[in-house]
Amino acid sequence: MKKHLLSAGDLSRDDAELILQTAEELRSLADRPIKKLPALRGRTIVNLFFEDSTRTRISFEAAAKRLSADVINFSAKGSSLSKGESLKDTALTLEAMGADAVVVRHWASGAPHLLANAGWSRSSVINAGDGTHEHPTQALLDAFTMWRHLGDLDGRRIAIVGDVLHSRVARSNALLLRTLGAEVTLVAPPTLLPYGVDGWGVETSYDLDGVLPKTDVVMMLRVQRERMNAAFFPTVREYSRRYGLDGRRMANLQDHTIVMHPGPMIRGMELTADVADSERSVIVEQVTNGVAVRMAVLYLLLGGSEPALGGAEPFETPRPSAPQGPLAPGGEE
Amino acid sequence: MTDYLIRNARILGGEPTDLLVKGGVIDRIGDGLTAEGAEIIEADGLIALPGLVDLHTHLREPGREDAETVDTGTLAAALGGFTAVHAMANTDPVADTAGVVEQVWRLGREAGHCDVFPVGAVTVGLAGERLAELGAMADSAARVRVFSDDGKCVSDAVLMRRALEYVKAFEGVVAQHAQEPRLTEDAQMNEGELSGRLGLRGWPAVAEEAIIARDCLLAAHVDSRLHVCHVSTAGSVEIVREAKNKGWPVTAEACPHHLLLTDELAATYDPIYKVNPPLRSATDVEALRVGLADGTIDVVATDHAPHPHEDKDCEWQAAAFGMLGLETALSIVQKAMVDTGLLDWAGVAERMSAKPAEIGRLAGHGRPLAAGEPANLVLYDPEVTRVVDPTETASLSRNTPYAGMELPGRVVSTFLRGKPTVLDGKPA
Amino acid sequence: MSPTHSEAHSEAPSADAAAGPQPAATGRTVLDARDVSRALTRISHEILERNRGSSDLVLLGIPTRGVHLAERVAAKISEVEGNAIPVGSLDVTMYRDDLRMRPARTLMRTDVPTEGIDGRVVVLVDDVLFSGRTIRAALDAMNDLGRPQAVRLAVLVDRGHRELPIRADFVGKNLPTSLVEKVSVHLAEFDDEDSVAISTSATDEGVAN
Numbered sequence: 001m002k003k004h005l006l007s008a009g010d011l012s013r014d015d016a017e018l019i020l021q022t023a024e025e026l027r028s029l030a031d032r033p034i035k036k037l038p039a040l041r042g043r044t045i046v047n048l049f050f051e052d053s054t055r056t057r058i059s060f061e062a063a064a065k066r067l068s069a070d071v072i073n074f075s076a077k078g079s080s081l082s083k084g085e086s087l088k089d090t091a092l093t094l095e096a097m098g099a100d101a102v103v104v105r106h107w108a109s110g111a112p113h114l115l116a117n118a119g120w121s122r123s124s125v126i127n128a129g130d131g132t133h134e135h136p137t138q139a140l141l142d143a144f145t146m147w148r149h150l151g152d153l154d155g156r157r158i159a160i161v162g163d164v165l166h167s168r169v170a171r172s173n174a175l176l177l178r179t180l181g182a183e184v185t186l187v188a189p190p191t192l193l194p195y196g197v198d199g200w201g202v203e204t205s206y207d208l209d210g211v212l213p214k215t216d217v218v219m220m221l222r223v224q225r226e227r228m229n230a231a232f233f234p235t236v237r238e239y240s241r242r243y244g245l246d247g248r249r250m251a252n253l254q255d256h257t258i259v260m261h262p263g264p265m266i267r268g269m270e271l272t273a274d275v276a277d278s279e280r281s282v283i284v285e286q287v288t289n290g291v292a293v294r295m296a297v298l299y300l301l302l303g304g305s306e307p308a309l310g311g312a313e314p315f316e317t318p319r320p321s322a323p324q325g326p327l328a329p330g331g332e333e
Numbered sequence: 334m335t336d337y338l339i340r341n342a343r344i345l346g347g348e349p350t351d352l353l354v355k356g357g358v359i360d361r362i363g364d365g366l367t368a369e370g371a372e373i374i375e376a377d378g379l380i381a382l383p384g385l386v387d388l389h390t391h392l393r394e395p396g397r398e399d400a401e402t403v404d405t406g407t408l409a410a411a412l413g414g415f416t417a418v419h420a421m422a423n424t425d426p427v428a429d430t431a432g433v434v435e436q437v438w439r440l441g442r443e444a445g446h447c448d449v450f451p452v453g454a455v456t457v458g459l460a461g462e463r464l465a466e467l468g469a470m471a472d473s474a475a476r477v478r479v480f481s482d483d484g485k486c487v488s489d490a491v492l493m494r495r496a497l498e499y500v501k502a503f504e505g506v507v508a509q510h511a512q513e514p515r516l517t518e519d520a521q522m523n524e525g526e527l528s529g530r531l532g533l534r535g536w537p538a539v540a541e542e543a544i545i546a547r548d549c550l551l552a553a554h555v556d557s558r559l560h561v562c563h564v565s566t567a568g569s570v571e572i573v574r575e576a577k578n579k580g581w582p583v584t585a586e587a588c589p590h591h592l593l594l595t596d597e598l599a600a601t602y603d604p605i606y607k608v609n610p611p612l613r614s615a616t617d618v619e620a621l622r623v624g625l626a627d628g629t630i631d632v633v634a635t636d637h638a639p640h641p642h643e644d645k646d647c648e649w650q651a652a653a654f655g656m657l658g659l660e661t662a663l664s665i666v667q668k669a670m671v672d673t674g675l676l677d678w679a680g681v682a683e684r685m686s687a688k689p690a691e692i693g694r695l696a697g698h699g700r701p702l703a704a705g706e707p708a709n710l711v712l713y714d715p716e717v718t719r720v721v722d723p724t725e726t727a728s729l730s731r732n733t734p735y736a737g738m739e740l741p742g743r744v745v746s747t748f749l750r751g752k753p754t755v756l757d758g759k760p761a
Numbered sequence: 762m763s764p765t766h767s768e769a770h771s772e773a774p775s776a777d778a779a780a781g782p783q784p785a786a787t788g789r790t791v792l793d794a795r796d797v798s799r800a801l802t803r804i805s806h807e808i809l810e811r812n813r814g815s816s817d818l819v820l821l822g823i824p825t826r827g828v829h830l831a832e833r834v835a836a837k838i839s840e841v842e843g844n845a846i847p848v849g850s851l852d853v854t855m856y857r858d859d860l861r862m863r864p865a866r867t868l869m870r871t872d873v874p875t876e877g878i879d880g881r882v883v884v885l886v887d888d889v890l891f892s893g894r895t896i897r898a899a900l901d902a903m904n905d906l907g908r909p910q911a912v913r914l915a916v917l918v919d920r921g922h923r924e925l926p927i928r929a930d931f932v933g934k935n936l937p938t939s940l941v942e943k944v945s946v947h948l949a950e951f952d953d954e955d956s957v958a959i960s961t962s963a964t965d966e967g968v969a970n
Contacts, residue, residue: 034905108648109532110602133532196526304865
């Protein structure tokens with residue numbers, strides 16, 4: 001049984017579909033007079049956020065509270081200079097408080113992995129975004145949104161456009177969408193595609209206009225202006241000209257194609273205002289879906305005597321298995 | 334001083350024979366020796382090697398005595414079969430003056446577990462701006478011959494040229510930590526498919542290879558010795574091979590961990606595997622082994638890098654770079670090179686004793702095991718296996734990547750100028 | 762996305778015959794297809810009689826088979842009365858009192874008709890009434906949906922062994938059983954045919970419910 005949700009790659013197709021189906025049932029809760037279900041009564045969920053993120057934190061908080069769980073918010077600003085002592089000591093404190101689950105967002109890739117495996121606490125760990133590594137619940141809510149609009153995702157073409165190199169959303173989406181049978185194309189200037197991306201099982205393209213007419217979903221990623229100073233692209237103007245989604249490009253999309261963005265978006269950089277406000281844009285709906293999906297994840301992990309995820313093996317193991325040479329590294333057991 | 338009669342040792346893996354150690358030298362070698370008043374050391378089945386010489390160790394003193402001291406570090410060295418270590422200069426204060434190198438040298442003598450040859454910094458404070466007083470360090474009691482900014486790269490081409498030229502005056506050698514700083518800003522692990530997946534910033538092979546290529550050309554141009562620290566990529570091996578083919582004055586070292594471990598281990602996010610240069614791919618490991626076997630890589634050096642617990646018990650990005658290496662080096666070399674048939678024990682003696690001593694211009698070390706030579710030797714049992722226990726170490730730190738791993742062989746005894754520093758696997 | 766996914770639902774007595782479509786039951790058949798039909802017709806009339814007509818009626822079936830039964834009863838009532846009766850489903854998973862005793866269960870469909878339940882007469886419909894805990898969970902679930910004027914309970918089979926003070930208002934068949942026996946309800950929408958059978962099971966699944 002999988003106790004943690006650390007990576008979208010950990011979810012088998014059955015797991016992913018179970019989460020989406022459960023989210024579908026829970027979504028209707030928003031229409032009821034009493035927006036509460038008793039399933040997680042008496043459970044304590046801690047939001048452990050080492051990076052600012054009001055939206056994700058509020059989304060998890062709403063999800064937990066709607067399931068009647070007790071929520072504790074812990075916001076620790078750690079600079080890249082401060083050591084993980086704060087992570088370890090915080091984990092020990094939460095264990096002493098009896099947290100059932102820890103939702104963690106951290107600037108260091110792998111921090112949730114460490115929390116889950118270092119033996120500091122017995123809580124379930126849910127990755128709410130770690131460095132440039134993954135953001136599994138974002139991918140789940142994105143897939144849920146796509147599924148609600150397009151139905152079964154088998155064979156659907158999804159374009160993910162923007163700063164893939166620094167995007168944990170892109171990584172999680174690439175993994176999850178593949179698991180669900182979709183075809184993913186990453187579109188970015190060559191400087192913003194990770195080295196070795198050919199091994200991810202996705203297509204890549206530097207040409208946005210060539211990709212758009214064939215897609216069913218266009219997902220635009222955040223691009224930070226500061227990347228310009230590290231020579232990832234010469235100017236904001238050139239970036240948005242070549243990789244921004246504007247009204248002209250939007251007109252080339254198929255009728256059913258939807259436009260998504262994980263937020264927060266920079267109008268004028270990756271999207272123009274007319275695209276963001278158009279009917280194709282499901283950006284606001286993504287937020288609503290976020291609560292339902294997070295409720296589903298929390299319920300499936302904590303609602304019973306043991307988690308309901310992880311019955312079957314994922315059909316692909318994205319991580320390498322046993323290392324050469326030494327035995328299985330310490331920290332796993 | 335006690336005399337020792339070592340019986341039935343297999344010198345460089347050869348036939349069993351006896352050695353008589355008397356007055357700090359090897360007095361006699363032959364079969365069936367007797368010696369009155371000598372302590373008998375039964376070495377049945379043990380390999381006898383000349384005392385190992387490490388060209389690259391971090392003893393951390395002065396400044397980071399919480400991680401290691403000269404005393405604990407050299408004891409770990411002796412337990413690993415070393416009779417001499419070169420202590421890198423990235424201490425606090427940096428070893429960039431005669432005063433600091435003499436202090437480290439003296440601490441080594443006081444501890445008495447093995448000889449310590451301090452490495453002098455190339456630039457003041459390792460800042461890469463101006464040359465340190467290399468001459469003063471060479472003339473000091475520590476008689477520094479190896480200079481290195483290890484930890485940092487001497488990336489300024491002009492400064493590297495000057496350093497190479499300057500050390501010729503006293504037969505010095507510049508040991509470069511090859512890492513182009515701009516290409517590796519905040520780099521965490523080998524740049525490859527895995528680094529992209531894991532969200533850890535990549536350390537591309539080209540950042541090492543580009544510097545090595547430049548420095549080989551510089552060394553040839555000014556006709557001065559260059560030593561390349563911790564070669565880690567197949568491409569680097571190629572460049573060094575080419576340089577040697579041209580007869581250029583280049584030597585290179587490889588670390589035990591780069592001969593065995595790959596970057597796949599980073600997938601655990603356990604910073605015990607975080608090291609600089611990083612663990613690379615299986616192809617690189619293979620190329621290093623072949624290079625070490627054919628002599629392109631001249632020596633094995635440990636880059637023993639102790640760190641206190643809190644510097645490794647945290648998330649990857651926050652953790653320090655480095656692994657322990659002194660006590661496991663010989664076992665790793667046996668596993669990676671001898672047991673695979675790539676190198677014999679004579680080759681091990683060359684790579685881990687004779688050649689490093691030559692590069693460091695050490696008089697009494699790396700000498701063959703022959704009558705009249707200083708009695709610096711190690712007795713090693715290649716037949717046993719042991720499971721590495723990170724708590725069983727003379728080092729103050731515990732950051733070994735081999736914890737729980739079964740490794741072949743064990744150092745039984747180490748002799749420093751005829752005096753045992755280690756007997757039966759324990760400090761003497 | 763069908764309920765075959767949830768094998769964890771199987772210990773509820775209303776799904777004594779597990780959640781998946783079942784082959785023809787072993788053991789003895791106590792109700793065949795025509796018996797089931799007659800029982801549902803009688804229940805439909807009893808509901809109308811008690812309610813003095815169909816105004817303000819809402820039928821909520823408890824998944825899985827309770828929903829099909831509710832739809833059939835709603836159809837029969839509509840036939841008699843000439844107007845459509847609101848019918849929906851009410852998943853009680855989250856309100857079960859044994860939630861923490863098993864791994865988290867798959868949720869079923871909750872589909873409340875647009876008219877809602879406030880001020881209405883809600884008739885809960887389920888296939889088997891056993892310990893009463895499922896119905897108690899249904900009452901808790903409805904509490905969060907609104908305030909009915911009244912709640913009534915219609916079941917196809919009442920097999921006794923109540924553990925809570927719950928009783929059915931409309932019963933298709935009273936079936937005294939022993940605790941080692943298993944009641945299997947099959948419905949054509951889901952299984953091969955309509956039938957109710959009793960068999961002796963080796964293990965006691967779902968006794969608590």
